[in-house]
Amino acid sequence: MKLYNTLSKKVEKFSTYEEGIVKMYTCGPTVYHFAHIGNLRTYIFEDILQKSLEYLGYDVKRVMNITDVGHMTSDGDTGEDKMQKGALREHKTVYEIAAFYTEAFMSDIDKLNIKRPTIIEKASDHIDTYIEMIKVLLEKGYAYQAGGNIYFDVSKFPNYYELSGKNQEDLLVGVREDVEEDKSKRNPADFGLWFTLSKFENQVMQWDSPWGRGYPGWHIECSGISYKYLGEYLDIHCGGVDNIFPHHTNEIAQSESFLGHKWCNYWCHGEHLNDSTGKMSKSKGEFLTLSLLESKGYNSLVYRLFCLNSHYRSQLVFSYEAMEATKNAYQKLLGKVASIRNDRSGQKELDKIEKYEQKFKEALENDLNTANAVTILYDVLKSDCSNETKLYLIESFDSVLSLDLLKETKIEKELEDYIEEQIRKRNEAKKEKNYELADKIRNDLLEKGVELKDSREGTTYTFRK
Ligand code: AMP
Ligand code: ZN
Secondary structure, three states: OEEEEOOOOEEEEOOOOEOOEEEEEEOOOEOOOOOOHHHHHHHHHHHHHHHHHHHOOOEEEEEEEEEOOOOEOOOOOOOOEHHHHHHHHHOOOHHHHHHHHHHHHHHHHHHOOOOOOOEEEEHHHOHHHHHHHHHHHHHOOOEEEEOOEEEEOHHHOOOOOOOOOOOHHHHHOOOOOOOOOOOOOOOOOOEEEEEOOOOOOOOOOOEOOOOOOEEEOOOHHHHHHHHHHHOOOEEEEEEEHHHHHHHHHHHHHHHHHHHOOOOEEEEEEEOOEEEOOEOOOOOOOOOOOHHHHHHOOOOHHHHHHHHHOOOOOOOEEOOHHHHHHHHHHHHHHHHHHHHHHOOOOOOOOHHHHHHHHHHHHHHHHEOOOHHHHHHHHHHHHHOOOOHHHHHHHHHHHHHHHOOOOOOOOHHHHHHHHHHHHHHHHHHHHHHOOOHHHHHHHHHHHHHOOEEEEEEOOEEEEEEOO
């Protein structure tokens, strides 16, 4: 397997600390609102990464956190508390907000056929672990107490800018001047580990600590949860590109200072999905959620296929035209698979299975080239393989692609309903002698791979091979 590593800025051969076992940490959602489809693109990428590694024979132990405390709107220590903002918006408690949006997130990832991580833990359930780590960071001199809060001193960690590949000046350019800076910090890049001086009225999530009652900074949760469930060494850590700085940069600084050695070998980041106006947002313009797509007639797996058709390290622009094209492609794909399933002829050809599985693996091993992996699926469908061979390969590939290609699903039912509806419309058109419309309906279906046959008993359909 070869993967692009943000740490080295190179595509590298992948190896693990322990043979055959991958310890993988993926930053989870901040549960103050629904996930937008951009967020979900990152989780699809992580799912493909996990399933590709499993396809190649690795045993993957994946941990994910649920951020329900400490995340500010600025991604640093300033701005508003995201959870508090959600609670105010909906006149609920932060706990109610967290429970509701965690449930919504789980439902989204289930719909996208994203395998649930082995361990999913709430940030607010691990306060003791963060306190233990912060104590060690203070003892070792990496952290300091100022103005009632505890900060990490980035000047004590020489590799602080390694992951982002930037320097302090670069990072300070673009920092908005109107964002109030915390005057207690020694260095503007220092970040909060523990806050005792809540600037938010009625802050509910607060806990006792040796430094006073308060709450943890955002970054310590991932270091803490990863340490607790995956131990001192991590193989892969993932997130979207916006996580590179400051979140992952800060995670590395605090974890490695706490542990006293290198922590994680591979840092993999998914590029953003943008909308036509640029950056995707939960507050401006149309808030693109999976439910919104569903309400417009796009099955969640159409969105999954849309993501798989591009490389995870390329920016992707969302449009309804692209969704429409992907929906058609998906229906056609399902139609082709259905016609093969209805005709299980021939024998399993082991040499061909080996050949195509090898090609599929090579696509995944090439820094997760999912678009090529999908092309290999099409190659199989078009090939001279027996139907038994094709079915075997479709099932094999779908263990990674997870497009429900062989499942009797709601989508198939939707497709059948759609075809039957079109046949009804065509019959009506014929009755009204509107042959132009009748032919158009027949041709549109044919484009989707559905062939209509008229007989005295009525109209039937088959999926073209
Ligand atoms: P959040 O819930 O804000 O913590 O973000 C959840 C995940 O979505 C993180 O891994 C982010 O890096 C990622 N993310 C945020 N915006 C986008 C986007 N537009 N496209 C892809 N991933 C994103
Ligand atoms: Zn994280």
